[in-house]
Structures are given as C-alpha cells and as structure tokens.
Amino acid sequence: VGLIGGSIGLAARRSEDVTVAGWDPDRQALELALERGALDSAAGSVAEALDGAEVCFVCAPVGDVAATARAALECGGDCVVSDVGSVKAAVLDALGDCDPERFVGGHPLAGAEASGVEHARAELFEGATWYLTPTERTSGMLYDRLYRTVAGLGARPTAIAAATHDRLMATVSHLPHVMANVLVGQAARELVEESQALPATGPSFRDATRVAGANPPLWRDIFVSNRDAIVQELDAYAGALDEVRRRLRAGDGAALERWIEDARADRQRLLEGELGGGRVSELRVPVPNRPGIVAQIALALGEAGINIVDMALYPAPDMRSGAIALWVAGEGSAERAAALVADLGYAATPVGGGEG
Amino acid sequence: VGLIGGSIGLAARRSEDVTVAGWDPDRQALELALERGALDSAAGSVAEALDGAEVCFVCAPVGDVAATARAALECGGDCVVSDVGSVKAAVLDALGDCDPERFVGGHPLAGAEASGVEHARAELFEGATWYLTPTERTSGMLYDRLYRTVAGLGARPTAIAAATHDRLMATVSHLPHVMANVLVGQAARELVEESQALPATGPSFRDATRVAGANPPLWRDIFVSNRDAIVQELDAYAGALDEVRRRLRAGDGAALERWIEDARADRQRLLEGELGGGRVSELRVPVPNRPGIVAQIALALGEAGINIVDMALYPAPDMRSGAIALWVAGEGSAERAAALVADLGYAATPVGGGEG
Numbered sequence: 264v265g266l267i268g269g270s271i272g273l274a275a276r277r278s279e280d281v282t283v284a285g286w287d288p289d290r291q292a293l294e295l296a297l298e299r300g301a302l303d304s305a306a307g308s309v310a311e312a313l314d315g316a317e318v319c320f321v322c323a324p325v326g327d328v329a330a331t332a333r334a335a336l337e338c339g340g341d342c343v344v345s346d347v348g349s350v351k352a353a354v355l356d357a358l359g360d361c362d363p364e365r366f367v368g369g370h371p372l373a374g375a376e377a378s379g380v381e382h383a384r385a386e387l388f389e390g391a392t393w394y395l396t397p398t399e400r401t402s403g404m405l406y407d408r409l410y411r412t413v414a415g416l417g418a419r420p421t422a423i424a425a426a427t428h429d430r431l432m433a434t435v436s437h438l439p440h441v442m443a444n445v446l447v448g449q450a451a452r453e454l455v456e457e458s459q460a461l462p463a464t465g466p467s468f469r470d471a472t473r474v475a476g477a478n479p480p481l482w483r484d485i486f487v488s489n490r491d492a493i494v495q496e497l498d499a500y501a502g503a504l505d506e507v508r509r510r511l512r513a514g515d516g517a518a519l520e521r522w523i524e525d526a527r528a529d530r531q532r533l534l535e536g537e538l539g540g541g542r543v544s545e546l547r548v549p550v551p552n553r554p555g556i557v558a559q560i561a562l563a564l565g566e567a568g569i570n571i572v573d574m575a576l577y578p579a580p581d582m583r584s585g586a587i588a589l590w591v592a593g594e595g596s597a598e599r600a601a602a603l604v605a606d607l608g609y610a611a612t613p614v615g616g617g618e619g
Numbered sequence: 620v621g622l623i624g625g626s627i628g629l630a631a632r633r634s635e636d637v638t639v640a641g642w643d644p645d646r647q648a649l650e651l652a653l654e655r656g657a658l659d660s661a662a663g664s665v666a667e668a669l670d671g672a673e674v675c676f677v678c679a680p681v682g683d684v685a686a687t688a689r690a691a692l693e694c695g696g697d698c699v700v701s702d703v704g705s706v707k708a709a710v711l712d713a714l715g716d717c718d719p720e721r722f723v724g725g726h727p728l729a730g731a732e733a734s735g736v737e738h739a740r741a742e743l744f745e746g747a748t749w750y751l752t753p754t755e756r757t758s759g760m761l762y763d764r765l766y767r768t769v770a771g772l773g774a775r776p777t778a779i780a781a782a783t784h785d786r787l788m789a790t791v792s793h794l795p796h797v798m799a800n801v802l803v804g805q806a807a808r809e810l811v812e813e814s815q816a817l818p819a820t821g822p823s824f825r826d827a828t829r830v831a832g833a834n835p836p837l838w839r840d841i842f843v844s845n846r847d848a849i850v851q852e853l854d855a856y857a858g859a860l861d862e863v864r865r866r867l868r869a870g871d872g873a874a875l876e877r878w879i880e881d882a883r884a885d886r887q888r889l890l891e892g893e894l895g896g897g898r899v900s901e902l903r904v905p906v907p908n909r910p911g912i913v914a915q916i917a918l919a920l921g922e923a924g925i926n927i928v929d930m931a932l933y934p935a936p937d938m939r940s941g942a943i944a945l946w947v948a949g950e951g952s953a954e955r956a957a958a959l960v961a962d963l964g965y966a967a968t969p970v971g972g973g974e975g
Contacts, residue, residue, distance in 0.1 A: 377905050377942070377968045384905075434806050439827035442798055444882035445859045449852070450790050451885035466829070469890070471795035473826045476883020483876040490867040496805070497864050501857060503801045508853050511846040520839040526800035527832020529807035534825070549733050549740075561917060586733070612733045 264296035266374045267347045268322035269383025272301030274416040277385055286312040296380045313338045318412045320369070321346040326484035329357035336362040343405035345369040349432055350488040351396045351425040367409050368396035368425055370432075371418055386417065393418035396425040426492070433492040438500060440482060441493065443475040466588070544597030546611045548587045548604050560587060563603045569596050620652035622730045623703045624678035625739025628657030630772040633741055642668040652736045669694045674768045676725070677702040682840035685713035692718040699761035701725040705788055706844040707752045707781040723765050724752035724781060726788075727774055742773065749774035752781040782848070789848040794856060796838060797849065799831040822944070900953030902967045904943045904960050916943060919959045925952050 264272065264285045272283045285302040286309055287293040293305045306312035313319055313335060319342050323331045328348045335344045336358070344366050346354060351368040358366055373391040393413045397406050413420040423431075450468065486493060510518045534543050548560065569591055589611075591600050597613060604611040620628065620641045628639045641658040642665055643649040649661045662668035669675055669691060679687045681704045688710065691700045700722050702710060707724040714722055729747040749769045753762045769776040779787075806824065842849060866874045890899050904916065925947055945967075947956050953969060960967040 377903055377966070379968075382905055382966055382968070430809065434809050435824040438805075439802065439823040441860070441863055442802065442827060443823070444879055445856060445863060446795065446798065447882045447886045447889065448878075449794075449855055449859055451889060453786065453790050453855075454889070467795040467799070468791040470826045470829045471798060472886050472889075474823045475886040476879055476881075479876045479879040479883070482879050483872045486867060486875050487870050487872045490870060494864055494867050497860060497867075499805055499809075500801060501860060503805055504797070504853060504857060507797055507801060508850055511842060511850050511853075514843050514846060516839045516843045519842050520835045522804075523800055523832055523835040523838050525832075526803045527835070530803045530828050530831040533803065533807060533810070533828075547733055549738055610733070610738055612735075612738070 264292055264301060264380050265322060266378050266380065266382050266387070267371065268320065269296050269299065269301040269380035270374065270385065270387035271320050271322070271347075271416060272296065273299070273383055273385035274388060275412075276300065276303070278415065284312040284314075284316065292380055296383075299380060299383065301380060301383055309334045310338045313340065313342055316340065316342045318342065318409060319344045323348075324481060324484060325350055325488050329354050332366060333358060333361055336365060341365070341405070343367060343402075343409045345395070345409055347371055348488075349436070350485055351394075351428045352491075353429075353488040355396070355398065355425055363398065363400035364402040365405055367401055367406055369409070369413070370394040370396075370428065371413075373418075388413075388416045388418040391418045393420050394423050394428050395420050396428055397422060398425070429489050429492040430495065433489055433496040437485060437489055437493050438496045440474050440477060441486075441497065443472045447472040447475040543590050543592045544613060546589045546591065546597060546600055546604070546613055548589065548609050548611045550587055550609050559607060560589075560604060560609070563607060564589075564591070564600055567599060567603055569593075569600050569603075620648055620657060620736050621678060622734050622736065622738050622743070623727065624676065625652050625655065625657040625736035626730065626741065626743035627676050627678070627703075627772060628652065629655070629739055629741035630744060631768075632656065632659070634771065640668040640670075640672065648736055652739075655736060655739065657736060657739055665690045666694045669696065669698055672696065672698045674698065674765060675700045679704075680837060680840060681706055681844050685710050688722060689714060689717055692721060697721070697761070699723060699758075699765045701751070701765055703727055704844075705792070706841055707750075707784045708847075709785075709844040711752070711754065711781055719754065719756040720758040721761055723757055723762055724750075725765070725769070726750040726752075726784065727769075729774075744769075744772045744774040747774045749776050750779050750784050751776050752784055753778060754781070785845050785848040786851065789845055789852040793841060793845055793849050794852045796830050796833060797842075797853065799828045803828045803831040899946050899948045900969060902945045902947065902953060902956055902960070902969055904945065904965050904967045906943055906965055915963060916945075916960060916965070919963055920945075920947075920956055923955060923959055925949075925956050925959075 264287045268285065268287075272285060275281045275283050282303045283301070284304045284306050285293060285296055286306040287296070293302075296302050297305045306314075309331070319335050321328055321331045321335060321344065323346070325348045328346045332344055332346055332354065335342075342365065344362075345368065347369055348354065349370055351370060354368055355366075371388055371391055371393040373387050393416075395406070395409065395413065410420045446468075450472075507519075507522070510522070531543070550560075589600065591597055601611040601613070620643045624641065624643075628641060631637045631639050638659045639657070640660045640662050641649060641652055642662040643652070649658075652658050653661045662670075665687070675691050675698050677684055677687045677691060677700065679702070684702045684704045688700055688702055691698075692714070698721065700718075701724065703725055704710065705726055707726060710724055711722075727744055727747055727749040729743050749772075751762070751765065751769065766776045802824075806828075863875075863878070866878070887899070906916075945956065947953055957967040957969070
C-alpha cells in the first residue's frame with residue numbers, strides 16, 4: 264500500500280459499493296494507509312486481505328511481484344489477480360502454470376514522481392494509460408472484471424502483449440536509463456584522466472544524464488527482470504550507433520544532416536502524440552538567473568491560460584544569467600507566449616534546440 | 620557579428636580605449652550590430668575590418684572558421700587571430716602552415732541559449748570558461764595579448780590542447796547529441812512497427828531526447844569537424860554498453876546495482892564541480908499541473924533566496940497533474956526548499972530520481 268496501492272484504494276473507495284482491504288509487510292505503511300482512508304481494513308496477511316475479494320492488485324517492487332502474486336493466487340477463490348510492475352513477461356514466466364486463468368499483468372503509467380502512501384491520491388490514474396497483458400489462457404470473465412475495475416479508477420485500460428509491452432518500456436524508459444548511467448561513467452573517467460573539471464557547456468549533458476544513478480535497488484530489479492528486451496534494444500541501438508560511426512568516419516555531412524533532420528521530425532511526432540495537445544513548440548528565453556524570474560514568466564503565461572508542458576532551466580557558468588527553455592502546446596500558443604515574454608522585457612526565440 | 624561576435628563587441632567597447640570594427644557577409648546583421656552599439660564601424664571587407672587591428676575574433680559557423688581565419692591571417696600585420704568555434708583541432712589542421720605564430724584557437728562556453736546579434740549582451744562571457752588552444756608555434760607575445768583581451772571581456776581564459784578540448788566536447792556535448800538522435804529514431808521505428816503511440820512514461824525519454832534534431836546544418840558541421848574525437852568517444856561508449864549487455868545477459872543484479880550507484884556518485888560529483896555552488900539536491904513535488912503552480916513555487920523559493928539551478932516539469936498523462944523536479948544547491952537549501960513547498964500545501968520528496 265505505497266503510492267500506487269494507496270491511490271488504487273483511494274480511487275476505488277469513491278464508489279460506495281466498494282470495500283478495500285490491504286496488506287503490507289510494513290506495518291507502519293499499512294496503518295498510514297488506513298488513516299489516509301485508502302483502506303476499509305488492514306489485514307494481517309495476504310489470505311486475510313483476499314477473503315471474499317473479487318480483484319487483487321499486487322503493488323510490490325518489480326523483484327517481488329511474482330512471489331507475491333503466487334501467494335495471492337494460492338489463496339484460491341475466483342479473484343482476478345493483477346500487478347502494477349513495469350516489467351511484464353518475467354512475471355508470467357515466473358508464475359508458469361500457477362492459475363493462468365486468474366492472473367492478468369498490469370502496468371499503470373502514473374506515479375513516477377514520488378513514492379509512499381503519503382503521496383497517494385484518488386486522481387493519480389485519471390486519464391492514464393493502464394496496460395493490461397492478458398494471455399490466451401486468461402479467463403474472459405475475469406479480464407472483463409479487471410478491465411472495468413481499472414476503468415473505474417479513472418485510467419484507460421489498454422491491452423497489449425507482455426513481450427510488446429516490455430520492448431516498449433525497454434525503448435522509452437530502460438534504454439534511456441542505461442544510456443545515462445553509461446555516459447556519466449564515461450565522462451567521469453575521461454575528466455579524471457584529463458584532470459579537467461566538467462565544462463559548463465550547454466544543457467545536453469545535464470539532460471542526457473538526469474536519470475543517471477536512479478534508485479539502484481529498484482532499477483537493478485527492472486534491468487534484471489526485463490533483461491531480454493533491454494539486450495534486444497541495446498543490440499539495435501549499438502547497430503544504429505555503428506551506422507553513425509560509419510558516416511562520421513566517411514565525413515558524410517549530407518547523410519549526417521538528413522539523419523539530424525529525421526531525428527527532429529521523429530521527436531516532434533512522438534512528443535505530439537504523447538502530449539496530445541497539438542503541436543509542441545520550444546522557446547528559449549535568455550534571462551538573468553536571479554530568483555523570481557521563472558516565477559515571473561510562468562505567472563504571465565499562466566494568467567494567459569498557456570500551460571507549459573515541459574520546461575528546463577540552464578544556468579550560465581556565472582550563475583548570474585542563463586536561459587529558460589519552455590515547451591508549450593497548442594495552436595498559436597508559442598506566438599502568444601513569445602509576446603508575453605517580450606512584454607516582460609525578455610526576448611524569446613523559437614528554437615531548433617541544442618547548443619553549438 | 621551574431622550573438623558571440625556582437626557580445627564581444629559590446630563587452631570590449633566598455634573600455635574607452637578599445638575600438639571595434641566588424642564585418643559580416645550578412646549586411647543586415649552588420650547594420651544591426653552597429654545600431655546596437657556592438658561596433659564602432661562596419662567594414663566592407665575582412666581586410667578593411669582588420670586594418671590596424673591587434674586582435675581578431677572569427678565568429679563564423681564551425682564549417683567556415685578555417686577559411687575565414689585564413690582570410691584574416693592573409694591580411695598580414697601583427698594581429699592575433701582567434702575563433703570561437705566548438706571544435707578546435709580541425710581548424711589547426713586546415714590552417715596548416717598558414718602563419719601558425721598568429722593563430723590561436725578559442726572557444727567560449729557561453730551563448731548556447733540563442734543566436735543573432737539581437738541577443739548579444741556585454742555580460743555574456745562574465746565568469747565563463749573561454750578555452751584557448753595555443754600550440755608550440757604560437758607567439759608568446761600574441762598569446763598574452765589574446766589572453767588579456769579575453770579576460771577583459773569578463774571570461775576566464777583556460778589554455779588546453781586542441782585535441783583534449785575536442786575530446787572533452789565530444790564527451791559532454793557531441794556524444795549526448797548523437798545519443799539523442801539515435802534513440803529518437805529507434806523509438807520512432809519501433810512504435811511504428813508495434814502500431815503504438817509513445818506511452819507517456821516518466822521523464823527519461825523526454826530528457827534523453829531533448830536535443831534530438833538540434834540545428835541540422837550547425838550540427839552537421841560540428842560532427843564532421845570533430846569526427847575523429849567523436850568516433851573515439853563512440854568506441855568507448857560502445858565498449859561500455861557491451862559491458863552492460865554482458866551483465867544483463869548474466870542477470871548479474873549485484874554488478875548492475877553497483878554500476879547504478881557509481882553512476883549516481885559520478886553525476887553528483889560532475890555536476891557539483893560544474894555548478895560550483897556546493898552539494899546539489901533534487902526534490903520532486905507532485906502538483907496539479909494547472910498554470911501558475913510553477914510560479915507559486917518558484918516565487919516562494921526565490922523570496923527565500925534559494926536559487927534553482929535546474930528544473931524540469933513532468934506532466935502526468937491526464938495533463939491535469941504532474942511533478943516538478945527541482946535541483947537546488949548549497950548546504951541546507953534542500954531542507955529549506957522542502958519546508959517552503961510544504962507551507963504551500965505540496966509535498967516535496969528528496970529523490971534518488973528516475974521513474975520505475
């Protein structure tokens with residue numbers, strides 16, 4: 264009953280005819296969940312929590328999902344058992360022939376920003392994709408029950424094959440984490456060799472390594488659980504890097520330029536799809552880096568109803584100036600944002616992005 | 620006379636005994652530079668601009684630096700000629716035996732946020748590292764003149780071997796751009812194959828691809844000019860990826876966890892060095908994603924004198940909630956920031972970072 268389990272409880276209990284029982288190996292978390300109203304009752308065991316249950320969500324860390332799901336399935340009954348882990352095929356493999364009719368993997372795309380039941384909230388899943396990974400052995404009736412339950416939490420249940428899910432996550436989440444960890448290690452080694460401090464260049468290194476070193480035990484489990492898909496992604500990635508290497512060696516400027524242009528089109532397309540708010544535009548605003556500037560700009564845009572979908576601050580080496588990068592979505596909002604920023608006395612430039 | 624050239628002019632003209640002449644193939648830019656006070660005079664040719672000059676800065680795009688520097692050197696005189704490009708060895712190679720006493724490469728780490736003389740400002744270089752790449756053939760007297768000129772612009776001149784400079788830039792800037800371009804292409808291909816939309820996961824993909832597609836002609840030139848160093852970095856990077864791949868295949872969780880912990884320590888160390896403001900702490904604040912929230916938080920921190928050194932907004936899929944990631948520097952500022960955020964009714968969590 265952490266962030267996800269607690270939020271499921273809070274969201275489910277909005278319906279009067281739903282009763283939520285919870286169990287957690289951490290007694291304090293369980294009591295806090297009860298206090299916060301995420302549970303009707305705190306159970307002393309998995310079996311007690313599942314007594315008479317129709318749907319069970321296993322919200323354990325990735326490495327513990329299979330064992331906990333197995334414990335839940337072994338309690339019997341006609342309860343559909345699901346989980347919320349970010350890796351899916353490994354759990355199915357580990358469960359093997361353990362009641363395959365009643366287990367359906369799940370993964371809500373929400374809650375990355377914090378952990379713990381103290382941050383749980385009923386609206387966490389509102390509008391979020393919630394992947395479900397039924398197999399050909401899944402009971403149709405139980406899948407339907409799970410689907411409706413997830414929809415009732417406010418999420419958009421989306422069926423996907425476990426292997427496809429894992430490959431997607433490997434591409435958009437696990438591979439970026441590998442890249443960040445590798446890059447930061449490489450830079451650290453080289454800067455020591457050269458006895459150089461990290462030069463305060465543009466934002467690319469900072470962005471590229473922002474998730475480096477993220478939660479080691481959690482990510483160890485994700486990497487191990489999804490290793491097959493990640494290795495496959497790494498192979499494709501290594502192949503693509505090799506192609507870039509070939510073009511570099513050949514000094515093929517035209518091919519390199521086309522490749523960058525393709526990357527620009529790809530990112531635009533991917534992010535527009537993700538954000539769903541229409542065309543996303545980037546603006547850069549060089550500003551003095553004193554406290555309050557961000558507020559001033561954000562406030563002016565906020566008052567005009569422009570919602571900032573992504574934002575980054577890039578302090579200049581002197582820490583007295585820098586730039587704010589803003590991504591705004593929707594027709595005409597870039598122009599309106601630029602005008603508002605100009606009214607404040609700053610110049611906003613639409614960007615192709617990236618330092619030179 | 621774009622952003623860099625214009626800013627050099629503005630910074631240099633703060634001294635009463637300095638006269639700045641400029642030339643630009645773009646007549647409009649030249650006139651604007653004159654209007655903005657970046658120049659004392661707009662010259663009709665390189666030779667005219669250099670008449671009687673003591674120091675010349677070639678502020679052309681990377682691909683045009685060598686030819687323009689050669690033109691400047693061929694004007695003769697005892698003027699020291701430098702440039703401001705982000706790749707250094709290729710220029711020295713291209714110049715060969717063309718007056719090696721008088722040419723000293725340079726690269727100010729400033730001005731990534733915008734381009735064009737309209738954004739030029741006298742303070743652009745204040746406190747910024749300005750790499751200079753003298754060789755054993757450089758005239759000591761001319762190097763000294765250039766060094767003092769650069770320091771007079773407010774920058775910190777730092778001598779470095781051209782090859783070392785290029786390898787550093789390859790690591791902290793050029794390689795991250797390659798990584799971003801490759802990842803975004805890979806994701807686009809796979810999502811099309813799987814007929815999937817980009818799932819709105821955590822921030823890692825967005826961060827990892829933020830510079831994808833940056834300014835194609837500029838980056839084509841950087842990649843081509845610095846291809847030897849980038850290929851060398853790519854080889855080291857591919858080797859490190861291969862090592863990760865080996866650990867993944869072996870399912871070696873302990874080694875993977877150590878590797879992530881090392882990455883965390885490396886990034887902390889690198890960024891602390893860069894920012895120079897003491898220990899950097901990350902906080903995540905889950906918030907409703909309505910306009911004005913960023914302002915509210917930034918304002919509260921600003922009023923308390925806490926300067927935010929890095930910031931990212933991560934909207935949740937419903938676009939009605941999300942998280943603000945804040946990086947604050949200095950002893951005790953994370954705790955103070957968390958308390959201020961709590962006063963506003965939001966919960967700030969110190970983070971290890973990264974979605975699960």
